[in-house]
Amino acid sequence: MALTVLEPEGLYPDSSVEDAIWQGAARVLRGNAVNDMSSLSDAMLAQADAIMTLRCSVRAEDIARAPNLKLVVRMGVGYDRVDREACAARGVIVCNTPDYGTMEVGEFAVLLAMSLRRGLTLYHDTQRGDTPxxxxxxxxxxxRRQEVQTFALLGCGRIGTAAGLRAKALGYRVVFFDPLQPNGWERGLGFARVRTLDALLEQADVLSIHTPLTRATRGLIGERELRLMPKNAVVVNTARGPILDIDALARVMQDGHIAGAGLDVIPVEPPVEPVPELLRAYRDRAPWTLGRLIITPHIAFHSPEAWDDIRRLSVETVRDVLLEGKQTNVIPPQSE
Incomplete structure (x- = not known):
């Protein structure tokens, strides 16, 4: 009997890619869930041998309703939407797809920085309205000129590296802090390594965040850390919203310490009332945000090619792990 793979969000219109890769050994079952799987029936979850999810969370209560579940594939890099403790307790394997969206997100991080630093956002904002x-x-x-600035990477995995290489090509000096990368890993990249977070922040004319969201990184960049950065620095976050305290960011922007910020992620997505001060001021076009703040709705990954990649890589991960017994992209239960 073929395995059943639940795709709770109904992202794709057919099963042509899945059928070509699984060759009849598995079938896809599509739902219409949004953000979580509470709207899906017990009968649907009971059929699932695996779940492939993009933005839909996989909670302990969902896992309890899926007695045959063996695998959860997060269709993306971050896996904070999956309750990995509940999965581990049930022996459910968790995987991600770290090879998708690398170019798009790396480019978008640099684009945010460049749009701010070269005044694109400033002139776009100030040339509109009744009194331009x-x-x-x-x-x-x-x-600022790129060549006099340091582009600081907080996290230097696939996406951080892609962003750093692009920033370096544009003239920035690139430094990074990533204790998970082995000594000497950076040779040949032209990046400078620093040994502490404080040392990174103290020279970050642009801080670009590329770390996963874990217990250790939640709230990692708060007001203290932002004030360690040089005056008139820029902050970019294309990773996960809760890594950065955006209430603190609003304060240090309003008092003039941080010159600008570009955020593709915020702590609660989609935002709910009461929205954070930073987002409210942005939507209201508060004068202190003009030319200084860009907020986009977690779309840095988006391109038609990226959507094709995320689908194919997720399907291949299901094949590798469930059908061929491989360890492709498996997230160890004990990792943060």
Missing amino acids: APWAFIRHPVV
Whole structure:
């Protein structure tokens, strides 16, 4: 009997990719869930040997309703949406797809920094409205030359490395902090390694966050850390919202210490009331945000090619782990 793989969000219109890779050994079952699987029936979950999920969380109560579940594949890099403790207790394997979206997210991080640092956002914001700014340059601390700045990577895995290489090509000096990378790993990249987070922040004209969300990284960048950065620095986050305290970010932007920020992620997605001050000010076009703040709805990964990759890689991971007994992209239960 073929295995049943539940894709709770109904992301794709057919099963052509799945059928070509699984060759009849598994079938896909599509739901219409949004954010969590509470809307899916017990009967649907009871059929699932595996779950492939993008933004839909996999909670302990979902796992309890899936007695045949053997595998959860997070269709993306981060796996914080999966209750891995509940999975481990049941012997359910958890995997991610770390090879997708690397180029898109790396490029987007640098794009956010460049849009702020070269004034694209500044002039876009100030040339609109009933009383646009004069047709002239604006002296503003967010605008800097790339070649005099340090681009600091917090986390230097696949995406951090992609962002760093692009920043280096544009003239930035690139430094990184990543205690998980072995000594000497950076040779040949042209990046400088620092040994502590504080040392990274103290020279970060641009801080680009690329670490996964774990118990250790939740709230890692707060007001103390932001104030360690040089005055008029820029913060970019394309990783996970809870890593950065955006209430603290609002404070240090309003008092002028941080010149700008580009966020593709926020702590609660989609935002719910009451929305954070930073997001409210952005939506209201508060004067202190103009030219200084970019917020996008967790879309840094998006391209047609990335959607194709995430589907294929997730399907291949199911094949490798359940059908061929491999350890492809398996997340160890004891990892953070």
